[in-house]
Structures are given as structure tokens and as C-alpha cells.
Amino acid sequence: MKIAIVTDSTAYLTPEERREWDIYVLPLSVIFGQESYREEQDLTTADFYEKVKNSEVFPTSSQPAVGETIELFRELSHHYDAIIPILLSSGISGTYQTVVTVAEELQDEVLIYPIDSGISCAPQARAVRLAAMMAKDEQYTAKEIVACVQQLVDRTTAYFIVDDLNNLQRGGRLSAGAALVGSMLKIKPILTFEEKKIVALEKIRTQQKAMKRIEQLFEEDTQTTDGDGYELVIIHANAPEAGEAWRAQIQEKYPKLRTSLAYFGPVIGTHLGQGALGCSWDIVIEKNL
Numbered sequence: 001m002k003i004a005i006v007t008d009s010t011a012y013l014t015p016e017e018r019r020e021w022d023i024y025v026l027p028l029s030v031i032f033g034q035e036s037y038r039e040e041q042d043l044t045t046a047d048f049y050e051k052v053k054n055s056e057v058f059p060t061s062s063q064p065a066v067g068e069t070i071e072l073f074r075e076l077s078h079h080y081d082a083i084i085p086i087l088l089s090s091g092i093s094g095t096y097q098t099v100v101t102v103a104e105e106l107q108d109e110v111l112i113y114p115i116d117s118g119i120s121c122a123p124q125a126r127a128v129r130l131a132a133m134m135a136k137d138e139q140y141t142a143k144e145i146v147a148c149v150q151q152l153v154d155r156t157t158a159y160f161i162v163d164d165l166n167n168l169q170r171g172g173r174l175s176a177g178a179a180l181v182g183s184m185l186k187i188k189p190i191l192t193f194e195e196k197k198i199v200a201l202e203k204i205r206t207q208q209k210a211m212k213r214i215e216q217l218f219e220e221d222t223q224t225t226d227g228d229g230y231e232l233v234i235i236h237a238n239a240p241e242a243g244e245a246w247r248a249q250i251q252e253k254y255p256k257l258r259t260s261l262a263y264f265g266p267v268i269g270t271h272l273g274q275g276a277l278g279c280s281w282d283i284v285i286e287k288n289l
């Protein structure tokens with residue numbers, strides 16, 4: 001069975017990865033006043049963070065255009081038996097719901113199985129990689145891939161820390177109460193996803209303490225002493241040095257852990273703000289197969 005794997009731009013896959021694994025991408029956009037840019041197509045991540053610094057207006061974001069989504073699925077329907085789109089959490093974007101609606105509209109043309117990743121960025125990319133590995137094999141049915149990816153998605157966790165909660169509050173992705181308390185007390189809450197939405201897990205005063213607490217959560221969750229069998233990713237919003245320092249320090253503590261560094265691109269950077277750091281882990285991907 002030939003299955004197309006689709007994701008959205010907030011998985012921030014590299015062009016090489018997309019080419020190697022035949023992954024198709026629906027772009028979300030950032031908007032500065034009247035100007036709209038499809039992220040990483042019309043505006044690079046580096047240019048986005050530079051633009052934010054010099055812009056008088058705060059950017060906003062928008063989901064992929066419906067027309068572009070229909071066009072991509074129609075095109076794929078000529079080459080594939082089924083399509084599996086893996087999308088950012090339905091609790092923070094309308095993208096998943098739009099794709100579900102489009103899938104219903106196109107049901108007589110092609111089978112589409114949308115998956116709500118319940119997250120975004122590098123942990124979403126992990127689910128996409130798993131789907132792509134299985135699809136390349138051509139031995140799995142679409143339903144088998146969906147079931148396997150869904151298992152990974154259901155246990156996925158990520159923790160992140162932002163410099164200023166106002167970005168999230170302004171974009172309506174965090175409850176007003178939580179943002180107010182955070183900025184008033186100058187705390188750095190550890191944020192996470194619960195039931196697809198962003199919540200403050202613990203209120204901690206400094207970024208360093210929050211990072212230590214996240215490492216503790218990793219240890220409690222995995223019960224590992226050397227990281228064997230696990231992979232962990234650090235994600236940064238235009239803060240590569242801080243991200244890399246954190247990654248290297250964790251790597252030193254857990255020599256067998258597979259670690260990597262990823263980034264928050266324009267759309268997610270719009271809501272988290274410069275300097276945000278995130279961390280997510282799972283069993284190594286091959287263990288899912």
C-alpha cells in the first residue's frame with residue numbers, strides 16, 4: 001500500500017529529511033500587520049526573529065489555507081492509496097479540525113486519516129518520522145501506521161519554559177489568570193500539554209531551577225541512570241547557545257542517551273517568544289517498530 005505522510009510546518013523538519021522520507025508539508029503563516037508569510041518558505045526562522053526585534057507590531061499566526069490543503073491532498077491522491085496527515089495539537093490551532101473537514105469532503109477521492117499529535121515541533125516531528133519509516137516499508141496498512149503513531153502520540157510529553165508569559169497570553173494560548181500570576185511574580189513556570197492544551201505545571205522562580213526540575217522529571221519518568229534506550233531533544237527559540245549548553249550537560253550526565261537540538265520556528269516563536277527552551281523525550285524510535 002502506498003501511503004503519503006503529511007505534516008504541517010510546525011514540525012520544523014529539515015528539507016533533507018522531507019526529501020529523504022517523502023514527507024509533504026502544509027505551511028502555517030506568521031502575520032505582521034498586513035503582511036503574511038508562510039513560515040520557512042517566505043520567511044526564514046533567522047529573519048523572523050530579527051523582524052520581531054525591529055517590528056512595532058506583534059506578529060500573529062494562521063493555519064494553512066484550506067485551498068492549499070485541498071490542492072495538496074488532491075495531487076497526492078493521484079500517486080498514493082491513502083494519506084496520513086500528522087498535525088499540531090488541536091488545542092492550540094484549528095489546523096487539525098480543518099484537515100478533518102477537508103478529509104470528509106474528499107472521502108470519495110482518497111482515504112485520509114488525520115492524526116492530532118497533541119503537541120507540536122520536535123515531538124510532533126518524532127511521530128512524523130515514525131510514520132514515514134513505516135510508510136517507506138510499504139508493508140504496513142494505513143490503519144496499522146495510524147495505530148502505531150497514535151500510541152507514540154498518546155505517551156508524548158514535552159516541557160517548556162518561556163521568558164515572558166505575555167506572548168502566550170496575547171495569542172490566547174494560555175489562560176489569562178496563569179499569565180498574570182506568572183509575570184507579576186516573575187516566575188518561570190514549567191509549561192506542558194494536558195488534554196492538548198498548554199498548562200502551567202509547576203511555578204518555579206528561575207530558569208535554571210526550572211531546567212533542573214525538567215531533568216528530574218526525565219529521570220522519574222524513564223528511571224534511567226545512563227539514558228540507554230531513550231532519545232531526548234532540546235528545543236530553543238533563537239537561543240542556540242543556551243539550548244546546546246543544556247543538551248551537552250544532559251548528554252554528559254546520561255552518556256548512552258541519544259540527544260539532539262531542535263528549534264522553535266516562526267509560528268511557534270510568535271507564541272513563545274525569543275529565549276524559550278523546551279525538552280521532550282521518548283524511547284528510541286526503532287523500539288516502536
Ligand code: MYR
Pocket residue numbers: 028061062063092093094095119120121122123158159160173235267268271272278279280
Ligand atoms: C495557528 O495560528 O493556528 C497556530 C497557533 C500555534 C500556537 C502555538 C502555541 C505554543 C506551542 C508550544 C509548543 C511546544 C512544543 C514542545
